[in-house]
Amino acid sequence: MDIHNLGDGYGLFILALGVLVVAGASFYVGLRTKVRTEEKFDIVASDVDELADQMAEAERIGHFGSFVWNFVDPLQSRWSPHIYELLDMTPQRTPPKPEEFLACADEKDRDRAVREWDRILVTSGPFTFSFQAKTKTGRLLHLKVQGQMIPETSTVRARKIEGVITDVTKEMAIDRAKSEFVSLASHQLKTPITSIHWLAEALLRGTAGPLSEQQMTYIKNTLDSSERMIDMINELLNVSRIETDTLAIIPKAIDPCALLRSVVDEQKMLADAKHLSLRVTCAQNLPPMVADEKLLRMVLQNLVSNAIKYTPENGTVFCDLSLAEAAHSMLFLTVKDSGIGIPKDEQARVFEKLHRASNAEALIPDGTGLGLYLVKTIIDKVGGGISFESEEGKGTTFFASIPFVWHKSGDKPLAG
Amino acid sequence: MTDQQTMLIVEDEAATRLALADVMKSEGFAVTAAENGEDGLKTALETHPDIILADLKMPKMTGLQMLAELRKDAWGANAEVIILTNVSDVASLEEAMALNTFYYIVKSDTDIADVVVKVRQRLEAKKIGAVK
Numbered sequence: 001m002d003i004h005n006l007g008d009g010y011g012l013f014i015l016a017l018g019v020l021v022v023a024g025a026s027f028y029v030g031l032r033t034k035v036r037t038e039e040k041f042d043i044v045a046s047d048v049d050e051l052a053d054q055m056a057e058a059e060r061i062g063h064f065g066s067f068v069w070n071f072v073d074p075l076q077s078r079w080s081p082h083i084y085e086l087l088d089m090t091p092q093r094t095p096p097k098p099e100e101f102l103a104c105a106d107e108k109d110r111d112r113a114v115r116e117w118d119r120i121l122v123t124s125g126p127f128t129f130s131f132q133a134k135t136k137t138g139r140l141l142h143l144k145v146q147g148q149m150i151p152e153t154s155t156v157r158a159r160k161i162e163g164v165i166t167d168v169t170k171e172m173a174i175d176r177a178k179s180e181f182v183s184l185a186s187h188q189l190k191t192p193i194t195s196i197h198w199l200a201e202a203l204l205r206g207t208a209g210p211l212s213e214q215q216m217t218y219i220k221n222t223l224d225s226s227e228r229m230i231d232m233i234n235e236l237l238n239v240s241r242i243e244t245d246t247l248a249i250i251p252k253a254i255d256p257c258a259l260l261r262s263v264v265d266e267q268k269m270l271a272d273a274k275h276l277s278l279r280v281t282c283a284q285n286l287p288p289m290v291a292d293e294k295l296l297r298m299v300l301q302n303l304v305s306n307a308i309k310y311t312p313e314n315g316t317v318f319c320d321l322s323l324a325e326a327a328h329s330m331l332f333l334t335v336k337d338s339g340i341g342i343p344k345d346e347q348a349r350v351f352e353k354l355h356r357a358s359n360a361e362a363l364i365p366d367g368t369g370l371g372l373y374l375v376k377t378i379i380d381k382v383g384g385g386i387s388f389e390s391e392e393g394k395g396t397t398f399f400a401s402i403p404f405v406w407h408k409s410g411d412k413p414l415a416g
Numbered sequence: 417m418t419d420q421q422t423m424l425i426v427e428d429e430a431a432t433r434l435a436l437a438d439v440m441k442s443e444g445f446a447v448t449a450a451e452n453g454e455d456g457l458k459t460a461l462e463t464h465p466d467i468i469l470a471d472l473k474m475p476k477m478t479g480l481q482m483l484a485e486l487r488k489d490a491w492g493a494n495a496e497v498i499i500l501t502n503v504s505d506v507a508s509l510e511e512a513m514a515l516n517t518f519y520y521i522v523k524s525d526t527d528i529a530d531v532v533v534k535v536r537q538r539l540e541a542k543k544i545g546a547v548k
Contacts (some may be wrong), residue, residue: 147546190502190524201528202435207442230524 056081069098070160072152086143086167088135099302106132106140112380121158124151126348130168133310134172142172176244186233193233196357197226232368239353239370240299242377249382251290251406256331257282257321261294263300264319267308274313283322289331291406295378302371303335303398310360311339311395330384330401341392350388351376359392375400381404421539424465425449426456426482427500430472432523436469436500439528440535453477457485460492467496467535472503472512483515496538500531 012357032208059065065083087104089096100118105113109131116129122223130144147163187283200223211219227275241247264280269400271278289296315338324330340359342350354369361367379386390396423445427433430451437447448463450456453470454477460468468486472479479499486492499512499520512520519534 187502191432192427194502194523195429195435197524198432198435198439198528202439205439205442205529207438233524 060085064164066162066164067095067147068160068162069095071157072159083165086135086141086165087133088137088139104133104135106134108132111383115383115385119387120149120161122156123387124149124156124158127163128348128352141169143166144168179240179243182236183244186237186240187231192231193226193229197223200226235368235370235374236368238374242374242381247295247381249292249295249406249409251292251408254289254291254293254296256289256291256296257286260300260319260321261295261335263297263304267305270305271308271317274308274311274315276308276311276314277316278308279317279318282320285323286321286331286365287323287404289404291382291402295382296402299375299378299400299402300333302375303333303400306371307335307337307339307396307398309364311337315339315395324401329404331404333400333402334397335352335397335400336397338395341394341396342388342390343392347388347390351386420444420446421467422446422448422463422465423535424456424463426451426453426460426468426470426474426479426511428452428471429468429493432487436528436531444530445535453479453482457482460471460486460495461489464491464495466539467498469498469531469535470509472501480511480515483517487515496542498531498534498538 024250026058059080059082063086065080065086068077075094077095079091081091083095084091095101099114102110102113102117113131116127116131120127120129121152126146126148128144128146130142135141144166145163146166147161149158150160150162151157152159162342200219202208203219204216204223238247245385253279260282261280264278268278275284304317304319307319316336317338318334318336320334320336322332322334324332340363342357343359346355346357351372352369353373355373356367356369376386379400379402384401386398386400388396388398423440425433425437425440426446427436428451429451433449433451435516437449440452448465450459452474456468456470456474457477459465459508470482474482474502477485479501483497486495486497494516497517498515500523502522502523519538521531522536
């Protein structure tokens with residue numbers, strides 16, 4: 001058979017065979033690829049499952065759960081299973097809205113939690129707050145909510161809020177026990193320190209006869225040290241009172257502007273020593289205030305003294321009282337300084353107990369880290385709010401809104 | 417000195433009592449001291465001091481118990497008492513005020529000089545008849 005005579009028929013056969021071989025090979029390769037992809041998918045899926053299991057286990061062990069509330073695409077919002085477990089709730093496809101979550105706050109903490117959330121909704125960046133919650137089955141637990149607010153581009157509104165919710169009930173109980181211990185110890189310390197203080201005073205007055213110059217110097221120093229110790233004891237007592245919820249609020253009529261001016265006057269010497277420009281302004285239309293003078297004084301003292309302490313020579317400190325524009329039942333306090341500022345990555349911790357910013361610690365190693373914690377706790381307790389703006393090296397401005405009328409509560413007045 | 421004013425200090429902490437008594441003596445008061453509420457009450461009823469400075473937390477008889485007993489006596493009902501304390505518990509202090517106490521002083525936050533001022537103010541007011 002002349003191969004050439006097979007002509008086109010043979011060529012077509014070869015061509016068809018070629019196509020078949022290619023198609024078969026492609027099919028084989030495709031099949032192999034598909035199998036490999038599926039294998040990979042299975043491996044990845046099993047890894048994801050394993051990670052999810054590990055995460056769920058970690059959440060159970062650590063008593064926390066993670067959340068995302070996406071306000072642009074609510075279907076992207078989610079809670080990890082442990083949050084539902086913490087709150088004795090049945091898991092849902094889309095989590096409850098923030099307001100429904102905040103409704104689990106126990107009555108005494110609800111207003112504060114809602115206020116805190118409202119502030120977070122318009123403040124981009126990290127946040128922390130905590131409150132006592134009541135679960136669906138009536139269990140009381142203390143929740144700490146930590147996270148970050150991510151704003152929509154070019155607005156201050158939240159696009160997304162994500163973070164973790166931790167059950168800190170045990171930690172709070174331990175903290176309370178510590179506070180009670182501190183309170184007891186502080187009270188016990190007051191007795192001997194009073195004796196030291198009064199005996200030193202008696203010596204200084206010459207009650208036991210005249211003193212030499214050197215003896216006078218020693219006694220004056222003893223007296224100063226005992227006064228500093230009493231101040232510290234009082235600060236510890238105030239913290240423990242706040243934490244054990246036994247702090248009394250004893251409201252009476254006061255003039256907030258006169259109080260601010262007297263606080264600033266007390267600290268003027270410190271400001272003068274650093275040649276600071278220290279200014280106070282008060283709006284003309286401030287209504288009379290019914291507040292606890294000691295507590296309000298403590299708020300003002302801490303904010304003003306921080307501004308002075310952390311502002312370098314020749315800087316400025318400015319305090320202003322006005323009516324909050326949105327709510328006329330609120331006094332609006334601004335304390336602005338040109339000081340060292342708060343490092344951005346530490347701003348979320350500013351109001352935490354015992355926390356001190358690294359640059360503040362480096363400048364003044366002696367602080368207790370209790371001042372701003374006390375300020376925020378007092379303001380929260382009376383139904384106000386506090387926030388700040390700060391840039392490291394440029395300065396900090398604190399904004400506080402404080403109700404004009406405070407309500408009486410508690411059984412122990414503020415020490416000092 | 418016939419018009420020397422008399423003072424009773426009722427305080428269980430020896431060092432505090434010593435400092436206060438010595439300063440008050442140097443300020444011209446005739447001072448007697450007791451170290452618990454029971455002795456304080458007995459001394460007060462026997463000697464009728466012009467003013468009593470009393471602590472609250474004391475052994476045997478607390479300051480509040482002493483005050484309650486004192487107010488039952490004809491003289492004691494209107495005796496001048498200033499409470500000296502480190503207890504800042506409003507309930508106790510309100511109870512003391514309800515027992516016709518003129519003033520209370522938180523010791524750790526007060527200089528003796530301020531105590532002297534308060535005592536003189538009260539005795540002066542009484543002398544000119546501004547108070548009963």
